[in-house]
Amino acid sequence: MDFEYSEEQVMLRDTVRDVLTKTYDVETIRKVTDSELGWNRDVWKSLAEIGILGLSFSEEDGGAGAGPVEVAAVLTEFGRALAPEPYLDSVVVPGALIAAAAPGHELLSALASGETLGAFAHHEAGDRWPMSAVAGTFADGKLTGTKTLVPHGDCADQLVVSAREGDEIGLYLVDASAAGVTRTAYRTHDRRRGAQIVFDGAPAVRLGSGDASSIIADVEVTTQIAQCAEAVGALERCLELTTEYLKTRKQFGVTLSTFQTLTQRAADMFMWLELARSMSLYATTALSEGLADATIASRVKLQVGKSARIVGQEAIQLHGGIGMTAEYPVGHYVSRLTAIGHTLGNPDAHLAALSRKVNDWDMVSIA
Amino acid sequence: MQLEFSPEEQAFRAEIQAVLAKVPQDLRDRHAAGKMKMPDDIINSCRVLNEHGLAIPHWPVEWGGKDWTPIQHHILKEEMALAHVPELLAFNHSMIGPVIAQFGSQEIKERFLAKTANLDIWWCQGFSEPEAGSDLASLKTKAVRDGDEYVINGQKTWTTLGQYADWIFVLARTNPDVKKQAGISMFLVDLKTPGIEMRPIQLIDGGFEVNEVFFENVRVPADLMVGEENSGWTQAKFLLGNERVGIARVAETKVKLAKAKKLAGETKIDTGTLLDDPQFAGRIAALENDLLALEVTQLRVVASSADGKPNPASSLLKLRGSQLQQEATELLADIAGPDSLPSSGIDGSGIADIDSAEWAQRSVPQYLNYRKVSIYGGSNEVQRQIIDKAVLGL
Numbered sequence: 001m002d003f004e005y006s007e008e009q010v011m012l013r014d015t016v017r018d019v020l021t022k023t024y025d026v027e028t029i030r031k032v033t034d035s036e037l038g039w040n041r042d043v044w045k046s047l048a049e050i051g052i053l054g055l056s057f058s059e060e061d062g063g064a065g066a067g068p069v070e071v072a073a074v075l076t077e078f079g080r081a082l083a084p085e086p087y088l089d090s091v092v093v094p095g096a097l098i099a100a101a102a103p104g105h106e107l108l109s110a111l112a113s114g115e116t117l118g119a120f121a122h123h124e125a126g127d128r129w130p131m132s133a134v135a136g137t138f139a140d141g142k143l144t145g146t147k148t149l150v151p152h153g154d155c156a157d158q159l160v161v162s163a164r165e166g167d168e169i170g171l172y173l174v175d176a177s178a179a180g181v182t183r184t185a186y187r188t189h190d191r192r193r194g195a196q197i198v199f200d201g202a203p204a205v206r207l208g209s210g211d212a213s214s215i216i217a218d219v220e221v222t223t224q225i226a227q228c229a230e231a232v233g234a235l236e237r238c239l240e241l242t243t244e245y246l247k248t249r250k251q252f253g254v255t256l257s258t259f260q261t262l263t264q265r266a267a268d269m270f271m272w273l274e275l276a277r278s279m280s281l282y283a284t285t286a287l288s289e290g291l292a293d294a295t296i297a298s299r300v301k302l303q304v305g306k307s308a309r310i311v312g313q314e315a316i317q318l319h320g321g322i323g324m325t326a327e328y329p330v331g332h333y334v335s336r337l338t339a340i341g342h343t344l345g346n347p348d349a350h351l352a353a354l355s356r357k358v359n360d361w362d363m364v365s366i367a
Numbered sequence: 368m369q370l371e372f373s374p375e376e377q378a379f380r381a382e383i384q385a386v387l388a389k390v391p392q393d394l395r396d397r398h399a400a401g402k403m404k405m406p407d408d409i410i411n412s413c414r415v416l417n418e419h420g421l422a423i424p425h426w427p428v429e430w431g432g433k434d435w436t437p438i439q440h441h442i443l444k445e446e447m448a449l450a451h452v453p454e455l456l457a458f459n460h461s462m463i464g465p466v467i468a469q470f471g472s473q474e475i476k477e478r479f480l481a482k483t484a485n486l487d488i489w490w491c492q493g494f495s496e497p498e499a500g501s502d503l504a505s506l507k508t509k510a511v512r513d514g515d516e517y518v519i520n521g522q523k524t525w526t527t528l529g530q531y532a533d534w535i536f537v538l539a540r541t542n543p544d545v546k547k548q549a550g551i552s553m554f555l556v557d558l559k560t561p562g563i564e565m566r567p568i569q570l571i572d573g574g575f576e577v578n579e580v581f582f583e584n585v586r587v588p589a590d591l592m593v594g595e596e597n598s599g600w601t602q603a604k605f606l607l608g609n610e611r612v613g614i615a616r617v618a619e620t621k622v623k624l625a626k627a628k629k630l631a632g633e634t635k636i637d638t639g640t641l642l643d644d645p646q647f648a649g650r651i652a653a654l655e656n657d658l659l660a661l662e663v664t665q666l667r668v669v670a671s672s673a674d675g676k677p678n679p680a681s682s683l684l685k686l687r688g689s690q691l692q693q694e695a696t697e698l699l700a701d702i703a704g705p706d707s708l709p710s711s712g713i714d715g716s717g718i719a720d721i722d723s724a725e726w727a728q729r730s731v732p733q734y735l736n737y738r739k740v741s742i743y744g745g746s747n748e749v750q751r752q753i754i755d756k757a758v759l760g761l
Contacts, residue, residue, distance in 0.1 A: 001376070001438060002369040003667050069368055243759045257761045260752070266759055267751035271683050278663035279656075285368040302653075303660045354652040355645060359632070363625040364655040366662060367370050 003281040005073060013073045019046055020081035026329040029082050033191035037155060039084040044114055053091050054112030061099065062109030068222065068287040072229035072280070079233025082332055084192060086117070086152040088230070093223055094118025094160045100215045101171045101208035107158060119156035121147035121174075121197050122216065129345035130353070136163040136199065142180070143172055143204035146196065151343075153195030154185035161204065162216060171212045172204035179203070190335040217294065224297040224344045225283045228304040231340045232280045234333045235273045235307060238315040241330050242266060245319055262318055269311045276307035282366065291367070295357060298350040305347035308337040372438075380442050386419040387450040395451040399622075401729050403453060406489065406531040412453045413460075413486045422455055423464060423484045430468045430480045437669040448618030458490040458527070459483045462606050463536045466553070470594040470602050479555070491532035493523040493556070493580055494603070501749050503538075504547045504600060508582060510539035510554060517541075517554065517592070519585040525743070529565050529578040532558055537582075538599050551599035555591045562586075570739075572732035573710070607745065614681075614744055615688025617662045623695040624654060630702050630726065641702060654694055661687050679757035682750040689740040689747060700734040703727035 005013065023043050024032075032040050047053050056071050057063020064070075071092060078087060095111045097120060110116035124135055125148045136145020143163050153159065159174045159181075174181060180202035183195040243266055246256040256262050283300035286292040312334035316323035323330050341347065372380070394408050403409070416422045425440060426432035433439075447454065455461070464483045467475055482488045499506040508521025519539055529535070535556050542550030558565070562585040567575045594602055628651055631642040641647050661684070668680045700707050706727035709719040718728045741747045755761040 001372050001666055002670065003663065004368065004670065006368075239759075243761060246761055257755075263755045263759075263761045264748065264751045266761060267686075267754040270754055270759060271687055274664055274680070274683055275657075275660040275687070278667060279660045281368065281667070282370075282659075282663045285370045288368065289370050291370060299656055299659060302656050351649055351653055351656075352645075354656060355648040358628065358648045358652045358655070359642065362628070363621055364659055365621075366659065 003278070003285060005069070009069060009073050012070055013077060015050060016047075016052060016074050016077040017080065019043070019050070020077055020083050024081045024083055026327065026332065029084065029191075029329075029332065030326065033084050038187070038191065038193040039086060043083070044085050047085065047087070048114035053087065053114040056092055057095055057099070057108055057112040060104065061095075062112040068225065068284050071226055072284040075226050075230040076233035076236075079230035079235075079336075080237050082234070082237075082329070082336060086155070086193075088223070088226055089152040090117040090119060090156060092226065093120050093219060094158070096219045096222055097160045097171055097215060098173075098207060100218065101212055105207070107173070116157045117152070117155055118158050118160060119150050119153045119176075119195075120219075121150045121153060121159045121161040123147060123149040129349050134162050134164050134169050136161065138163040138165045138170060138172055138204060138206070141203060141205075142201040143174060143199045144201055146198045148196050150195050150197050152193055153197050154183060154193045156195075159197065160207070161199065162212070163204075165206075168211045169213045169216070171207040171215065173207055174199065174202050174204045188339055190339040191332070192339070220344060221292050221294060221297040222287065224301050225280070225287050225292060227340050227343060228276075228280045228300045229284060231304050231308055231337055232273075232277050234337050234340075235276055235304075235311050238311050238330060238333050238337075239266070239269050239273050241333075242269065242315045242318050245322075256318075265314055265318060269314050272307040272310045276304045276311075279303035295354070298345070298353045301345050302347050302350040302354065305341045305350070308341055309347070312337050372442075376438060376442065379439055380446060383421070383443055383446045384450070386416070386421055387446055387452050389419070390415045390450070390452050394453075398453045399451040400725065401733060406528070409453055409456055410486045410489075413455055416452070416455065417485050423460055425461075426464060426480075426484070427468050430476065431484055438666075441666065441669045445618040448616070448622055451622070456486060456489065456528075458492050458532075458536075459486060459488070461609050462492065463490050463555075465609055466536070466593060466602050466606050469605060470553075470598075472590065474590065475555070475593065488534050489528075489532045491526050491529040491535045491558075491578075491580075493526060493535045493537035495525045496522060497524055501746055503603065504551065506538055506540060506551065508537070508539045509543075510537075510541050510552060510587070512541075512589070513586075515589050516586045517552075517589060519554065519556070519582045519587060521582050523580040523582070524568075524577075526565070526578045526580050527576060527743075529558075529580060530567060530575065534558060535563075535580065536593070538603055541599075542597050545597070548600040550597055551603070552596050553593040553599040553602045554587050555593060556585065556587050560585050560587070570736065572736040573715075574732065574736065576736075608681075615661060615665050615684035616692055617658065617665055617688065620658055620688075620691050620695045621662075623692075623699065624651070624658065626726075627651065627695065627698045627702055630699070634702055634704075650698065654691065654698065657687075657694075658691055661691060679753060682745075682753040682757075685744060686747050686750040686754075692740050693734075693737050696730075696734040696737040699726075700730040703730040707731045 051064055052074055054063035055066045059065045091111050098105050098108055111118050156176050159176050161172045161174050163172055180200045182198040185195045246262055249256045279300045283296050286296050315330050319330055322328050390412050394412055397403050413422055423431050424433035424435050428434050467479055496506050510517040510519045535558055537554045537556050538551050540550050541552040562583040564581040566579045568577050569575055632640050634641040665684055668678050706723040707730045709721055709723050710728050712719055718725050
């Protein structure tokens with residue numbers, strides 16, 4: 001039983017932290033996320049050069065063969081820095097789908113190097129987690145349907161698309177610039193990017209064979225756990241910013257840290273942060289040991305989602321007016337945490353899922 | 368990172384289970400049902416554990432300790448809860464034993480440690496006073512040197528299970544002219560000494576668990592002071608730091624929650640059982656998740672406490688652990704619902720001899736009793752202040 005990073009993992013974390021903190025302060029984040037692309041290609045190149053982008057790919061596919069723990073360590077740093085580069089959406093998720101459906105596919109090394117950007121086009125109008133209905137269809141090499149929320153679908157070169165072929169759900173590769181692909185890009189409230197993508201008889205190639213539902217479900221679990229690791233980084237910063245502010249901001253001639261009505265609440269924020277971190281480490285460890293399933297994903301999504309609401313709201317409140325301004329970082333973290341909370345199931349949805357399983361075990365247990 | 372316990376730890380767990388099975392089943396059943404025979408069940412259970420080296424593994428090896436890893440201590444506590452073995456007597460095994468082993472004279476160690484481990488002496492705690500609760504260092508009970516003795520005068524309160532105790536460890540002021548923490552000493556006092564009176568305090572659950580202790584010219588031999596004169600605050604901090612370890616009671620709460628789930632599944636409502644009700648199932652699922660997050664947190668704290676020093680994060684365990692213990696007892700009381708109203712026969716003893724189940728009749732007294740867990744051992748507000756100071760630097 002061990003929930004600590006190894007020495008190598010700590011080094012990896014520190015390297016990523018170094019790159020990202022050198023690059024991003026709140027002004028830079030605002031500037032970069034106001035650009036059309038919404039992120040920085042130079043940072044992307046640096047991350048590719050130090051091997052971060054290819055981390056989760058096998059060595060044969062041009063990667064480092066690292067596991068979920070390393071990916072989580074990286075994403076926690078993305079969360080801390082609020083780095084907008086689409087590491088998870090454009091590399092890890094499409095890479096995991098392709099590697100599972102079509103092992104050894106030539107696109108994998110292009111994703112691992114950061115030269116080609118992928119995206120997973122899955123979410124359709126009216127979908128909420130858990131998503132089940134895939135209405136897009138594939139026949140005679142052509143794909144038809146509309147995917148409404150494709151994270152970083154605006155900048156993707158290659159799209160992994162879910163669609164129905166007869167009774168089966170399949171995964172298909174579509175060139176984003178092909179005829180019959182229409183993208184409408186949008187900004188999210190947390191300054192990220194996405195696109196609604198209409199496929200109107202777009203040329204598509206099936207990835208692998210057989211029903212891909214279980215691959216999609218597995219990658220969903222991976223994504224949920226990875227996003228929670230990112231959220232933990234954002235939660236850490238919410239607390240750090242708040243404690244720094246309480247120590248330095250003076251009112252009535254004294255620092256805010258002299259008011260117990262504020263510091264008692266900061267202690268609770270610490271508690272909710274640590275509970276979220278624990279559940280994230282637990283789920284990440286389970287994932288790396290092949291034990292993660294939808295139940296564990298719901299557990300971490302519920303805890304992290306709950307902690308994010310409490311810590312985020314308290315962080316703004318304890319800052320007062322300054323916490324409301326776009327010039328100050330804390331609100332950006334809260335917006336990001338809120339976006340993660342609404343992706344792949346909010347706390348209510350995951351609590352409902354766990355409630356339906358509550359009869360499946362007598363005593364709740366870790367392993 | 369790794370989710371499984373190592374093969375060695377799993378083997379260790381099996382050894383522990385084998386010893387715990389030697390604690391008589393009827394005793395463990397009484398504990399599970401919340402109706403232990405006091406003090407016999409605590410004493411008898413402790414002696415089985417002590418015979419097999421499980422009562423004081425956290426003490427120094429020289430005095431019977433085991434030099435275990437923090438994970439091994441964790442496994443013992445968890446298995447005790449799962450097997451319904453009563454906890455050891457905190458005052459002996461967690462509090463005064465380790466203090467004597469750390470700070471006591473050789474003579475005091477030889478005189479008390481083995482008997483403390485085996486519960487041949489039952490200790491109680493003389494710390495809190497009517498005017499010194501969270502602000503313990505402001506205590507007023509005085510000890511004045513008189514030849515080879517100290518003379519103690521004052522009043523202690525919240526002395527848990529003092530009615531069964533043989534000895535009491537007392538903090539008393541030996542120097543009133545210095546900073547409040549710097550004038551306190553710790554004494555070991557035989558409760559048979561003339562001038563001591565113990566009065567029970569009835570609590571809101573109807574039970575008698577705590578006492579007031581009055582000291583009037585109580586003469587204590589000077590060699591029964593632990594450590595140097597005026598060094599008592601050091602020992603008190605050491606003791607209170609130990610008190611918070613294991614105070615989260617994760618496994619105990621798990622056992623309660625499993626019981627709650629079973630009972631909810633047997634409780635009929637108009638649409639099926641209580642457990643079929645989505646609202647109620649959600650409450651249980653949420654509590655299970657909260658508990659799991661606390662358990663992993665506890666394992667993280669346990670792993671990082673390897674140097675034996677209390678980790679300030681243990682305040683987090685106390686804070687959250689007490690909240691979840693309270694939620695579990697609240698849940699049980701809510702499952703009992705109207706059947707929780709009867710609580711005893713007309714003479715006030717036992718339980719009412721009616722159709723309402725025994726567990727249901729005991730549920731609200733337990734719920735009320737558990738309001739204590741966020742107050743004792745440093746209230747949750749004090750734990751938050753510790754987090755603020757020691758972790759957040761506020």
